[in-house]
Amino acid sequence: MAVDKQESVKSLFTAQSAKVDTNRGDAYYEKLYAQCRARLDELKELAPLNNRMDFKESIEDEGLDRRDFLKWASATTAMLMLPASFTPLVADAAVMMNRVPVVWIELSDCAGNTEALIRSDGPKIDEIILDIISLEFNETLLAASGHQAEKQLEDAIEHFKGKYLLFVEGAVPMGMDGQYGTIGASGETFHDHLQRIAKDAAAIVAVGSCATFGGIPAAAPNPTDAKGVMDVVKGKPIINIPACPANPSNMVGVILHYVLTGSIPELDSLLRPKFAFGYRIHDNCERRAHFDAGEYVEEWGDEGAKNNFCLYKVGCKGPMTFNNCSIIRYNEGVNWPVGVGRGCIGCSEPDFWDKYAYERPMANANIKAPTGGVEKTVDEFGLGLLTAAGVGIAIHAAASAVAGKKESEKEA
Amino acid sequence: MAENNATVENNTTVEETKEEVAPVEKKGGKKHIIVDPITRIEGHLRIEAVIDENNTIVDAFSSSTMFRGMETIMKGRDPRDCGLMAMRICGVCTGTHYQRSIEAVEDAFNVTIPKNARIVRNLIQGALYMHDHLVHFYHLHALDFVDVIDATKADPKKTAEEAVKWAGVSGHKPYISAEADFKAVQDRLVKFANEGRLGIFGNGYWGNKNYHLTPEQNLIGVAHYLKALDIQRDLAKMQAIFGGKNPHPQSIVVGGVTCVQDIKNPARIALFKQLLKDGREFIKGAYLPDVYMAGTMYAKEATDSDATYTATKGKGVGGTGGGILNYMSYGDFKLDDTGFYNAEDLFPSGIVMGGDVSKVLEVDSQKITEDVAHAWYEGTGKPEHPYVGTTIPKYTGLDKRDDGYAYLKTEEKYSWIKAPLYNGEKMEVGPLARMVVGYAKGDKRITKYVANFLKRSGLPITVLFSTVGRTAGRAIETELMSDVMMDWVDELAKNVANGDDSTWTEFDFDEVSVDCKGAGMAEAPRGALGHWMVIKDGKVTNYQAIVPSTWNAGPRDEKGQLGAYEAALIGTKVADPEQPLEIIRTIHSFDPCIACAVHVMDTKGKELAVYKVDPTCAF
Structure with missing residues (x-):
């Protein structure tokens, strides 16, 4: 994997048409490096939020090659458009990704992005969803159903109030007072469901084209008046990772960036991270x-x-x-x-x-x-x-x- | 352990259950359970069940709670563009709606694709079957059989012996056999369980007494669950080699496929073959042994003919979760180049009624009708053939009660899915239906695999008519597919080596698209899938699909005939009414795909257009 990617990454930095503010200058990176280092040190002091196993241990348990891991970290550093000197930081951040709880909800969707997530190609880690990301809730994978599932979601929101990343997959149908989609025993509409869970999120990641821009349900004539998350939720940082489905590398990239810097990545005018959507x-x-x-x-x-x-x-x-x-x-x-x-x-x-x-x-x-x-x-x-x-x-x-x-x- | 938090209401006000489906005396103490959301499925599904004082399910209702209106979106588009949009019906059975849509256009244009394209499509769909069935078994279904937390009590040495034993039943080497490997998995699990939050395993039904595996067997299940996460990535890669990506591949076009450089590249073929081989190892060394294991440990339920829907009508056939026992397959995987509906199929088409494998009916698409008595649409009062029916939405909502819950209005309309009928009867579709129809038809290949499974498990054929049987049917099919695909890769490589690099059949779009219609009726991993398209002057004037989950998840019809999910739940004994373990086990055995269950409507609840052909499905 690494060879192909590294070659591609190299070509990214050498291609004539790809020079979109890649290099921000030494002063910028020095400041960012110090900020990231401080952030990671701070995170290290914390126990894993969800007490999940350390990624590092899982590497050791599985007897995985440390070099493979560093290769992956180096390719990921490049993907995030950071200088190579950030590689050890990215590796550290990956080890600490389990400090960031992820709640994942599905609205008017096809589950394609959840499927994409489980194709994630980290280093040779089979258990990426179990160990690397602390996935607190995801309907497609959750063991419990019905009321027990609802309780699991409520627990996660309560336990990680203000700290969780909310991934949203699927569009929000606004027509007919939102009744095109309901969830849970109380028959809550997708819209109300989203607003309730968004309220206490640290940030929202709209994943896939439906959650970002409405996608297929919003295609003309948009029968259910479907909208993207950014048109519905206000007052929260929102990151859009479009594509049908979104590339799992970009999902992991956003989480890594959040762990690394404590902030959301730099975005374009459509709220897409520039590290992934800065080029045609x-x-x-x-x-x-x-x-x-x-x-x-x-x-x-x-x-x-x-x-x-x-x-x-x-x-x-x-x-x-x-x-x-x-x-x-x-x-x-x-x-x-x-x-x-x-x-x-x-x-x-x-x-x-x-x-x-x-x-x-x-x-x-x-x-x-x-x-x-x-x-x-x-x-x-x-x-x-x-x-x-x-x-x-x-x-x-x-x-x-x-x-x-x-x-x-x-x-x- | 999970607290008792199920949504349970002492049933004093619940609707009277129908005599024919509820033989149990209607005394007090019945409970009405809502399970919403049903997790580990694609889409949004609600099940409501009525449970009597003996904890037996006496009535059940299946409802889809989401719709997107995709048929409307297709209308007016270029037919060549519909495949990519139709694919977005489902991100799990990705690629199958894509191909059905493209086939409908090819049928309309009378285009026969080249040999390379046929084989490539078979490989793309075959990879999907392997991937989809594997992910379904381990990641969407296994936790209904495997108690994850109980695995912490296992003895790793005995676990290794147990793994060898079940692999032996299957006739293969175990995929994981070392004591140390099981120990490593267990150590991780113990740590995980002891440290607090369980993430996606949180609040599960661990400890429920209807989990029947031993701690060692549970540990095997957990080890394979984790390994399967890795394997499925490789199986998805197979689809991406010729499809460009997964989910949502992109190389199928009207007339053929586009991946000409990939089929000409020996390294691609070799990679595909290697991934197929590795995947097959896992299927034979882990998936099948696990199904033998589960089948044996849950054999009591699988053969309990009193716990069936048919038992409510007199004599019980099959076991827990059997349901309506009418099985239908449209047939799929073309084995020669004589044209779409002329070619021999890997999975033959046909219908078996009432679990009677001595007779097979041929499928006549004219006998398909749809009924909206209990679906949120206006009806004419009788079931209509899709070609003459109408779709006038009539959303009547849920019954929101003082207890804070919203109940289905089961006496009237309660789902966005219509109730499709074949010759006035309800049908079940899916891998089990394909295996049963193939077996009943005497198809040599299918009979061999089914007979082998029954012989090795020592179970009678009626065991297939159950929840466990549905799961076994899927596993049998996966093994068959992983074997036959080896031959297909070789066939493709040989054909290209012989100098045939044709991947597309030319057609004159302007000429063929003036006035035509076509159907793509074949099989998705979840069962019989049809896309129908009417084309005028190069544009789609009508689009319709009836998807597998329309057949399986549909509500009652006007005669009160239950849908496949609903019937399958009747008679099931529930260990703890507040933990819907048995309900989700049976529902999951169908592999629900409920995004497929979404009809057309505009924002004011009015019909957007009057179609000559009714947009019947469901997506």
């Missing part, structure tokens, strides 16, 4: 050279497809999509949608089902596209693409800078 798929795409050379797959299974040509003309939305799939891939780096010859459907972008998720370039869409779209021919669009995307990046970067500034003001 296109920037680090393995087929990028073919795009630049004008070599395209024209239809499925053609000679271009057999030669791994660029997938833009069969609908790849990598140029419009901010995510780190082209760097970290999926399922321990084994493959990803561009690798498998299909292309990107833009699943980490708002309204992607209506804007991007089809197998033609934007111009040939033939979709209802209630949110609009670029109505140009493919050739026109191809010519204007880099410029358009460049403008996109500029807007994105500016918005991110504003968001980042606000964040650092808060921290100061």
Whole structure:
């Protein structure tokens, strides 16, 4: 795993188009390092909140190779866009991740993000969900049902008041007074359920495209008036990890960052962590050279497809999509949608089902596209693409800078 | 230990139970239990059960409490785009709705996919079966059989001997056999249990007397639960090799698949094969032995013909959790390239009624109707074929009472899932249905695996008609799949080596999409799944799916016929009414997928559009 990833990470820092405020300067990092060190020392003083076993012990118990673990820590450090000198801190933070309780609730969802979480590719740790993250509540995995399940959730909220990270999977249906989804013996609506549990969370992580931007239930015509968490919950720090499903590396990355710094990672204007969503798929795409050379797959299974040509003309939305799939891939780096010859459907972008998720370039869409779209021919669009995307990046970067500034003001 | 906190109400006001399903005298002291949320499933499900003074379930109601309205979302889209959206029906059986949707378009366009694409799709879906069944057994179901805390009392040496014994019954080497390995797992568990909070194991039903495994057997279960977390990652990787990622793969398109470079790369094929081999080792050395173990230790329930729904009608057939005993399979996994509905199937289609394996009926899709007497929709007063039915939502809500709980209004409408019928009868679908139908049809391969299981376990075939049998059927199918996939990988490699690298069949979209309709009727891991699509001028004018959990989790019909979940619960004896262990054990044996249970409605509760074809499902 490590080799592929480290190569990818290296290419991240060398690619021309990937220079989005990566290096923040020595002074910044020195200050951050000291802050992280202090935070970790403070955490070390605490017993594990949930008395879970130490990750470190589990490494020793399993006789795992310490080098593998450090390799993972080093790749993760790079993924979090921190200098290599932070690697020991990241390793320490991983050992102390069990100081952060996680409550995970499901609303209008398909459980795809829970499934993604259990594919998490930490170092060779089978028990990531049991040892690394202290998962206090997750409906898909919880032993107890019914009232005992509700009690488990209430206990966790009470016990870790103000300290737990709340992961939310699924959209919030707002139509018909929220009755499109109810949970528990009292028939509480998803909306009320979310508000009640959000109240005492340290921060909320909206995981997957439904919880972030509404996702599939919110696709036109949005029959249940589904919304993302950030449109419903106010007055709490919210981190969005979109994609369908979200990449488990990014979920773990957010938790690690929280352990490491005690604060949420720097976010872009859509509340996405910049370490994961600071670049377009296109920037680090393995087929990028073919795009630049004008070599395209024209239809499925053609000679271009057999030669791994660029997938833009069969609908790849990598140029419009901010995510780190082209760097970290999926399922321990084994493959990803561009690798498998299909292309990107833009699943980490708002309204992607209506804007991007089809197998033609934007111009040939033939979709209802209630949110609009670029109505140009493919050739026109191809010519204007880099410029358009460049403008996109500029807007994105500016918005991110504003968001980042606000964040650092808060921290100061 | 968990306190007694179940939502229990002394039943003085609860609805009269129907005579045919409640043979027990209606004296006082009945209890009405709400179990919501049912955890360890996909989606949101509520079960309500009525328990008599002997702690036997005399009535049960299944209700889906969430819906998203995806059929409406499909309407007006390009049919080629629907597969990716349909896949988001479920993130657990990921990829199966995707392929059914694509097949519906291919059926409409009359496109036959190339050999490579057929095999790749079989491998993607086969990997899903292995993954899904394994995760279901260990992570969603095992804790209904395995008492995690009791495993702390086990003797690791005896545990190792026990593991060898059950692997022997299965005819394989145990996946974990060293005393030291069991000791290590136990040490971790002891520490975990002694230190306070139990996380996802918190507040479980530990110590309930309807847990029947010995401490050593429980320790085997826990060790395999943890190991399976690792194995499932690798099984998911198999799907990602040809699918791009898991969950939600992305390489299937109308006309074929896109992963041409992956099938041409020998390293990919080799990796797939290696992961398959490793996964198969676990399935044969841990999963099957554990099912033999559970099957034996829970044989009393599995063969208790008094504790069945059929017993309420006279003579009991099967055992606890059996239910309606009508099994249906649409058939799936195409074994040749003669075209979608012409090809021979790995799992044949058919229907077995009343657990009578001496007869098999052919499936005629025209005989499928849906009934909304107890579902939150307006009806015409009789069950309608999907092609002529209407969908007029009628949400009547829950009965919120002074005790703070909201009850289902079971005399009227109580679920977002409709009640599908085949020829006027309720059906059960799933791995057990596939095995029963295959066995009854005399399919050589399936008969071999089923007979082998029964011989080795020393149990009669009627043991299959039970909660345990449903779980056994799934395990039998998983072993069969892991064996047959080896041949498929070789077939694919050989075909590519012979120079065939075709992955897509060309078609003229504008020409074929003018006016057509098609169906993708095949099998998901959870059972019979159909997607139907009507296309006009290149756009979807109607979309419909009837998913496995619609069949299994549906409510009563107008005649009062119980849904498969409901019937399966009747007759079950509950050790402690305040701990719904037996209820969730039986419900989990179906592997519920309830996000699939969501109908169309707009925000004002009105029908969004009148469809020529009724959007019957459920998602």
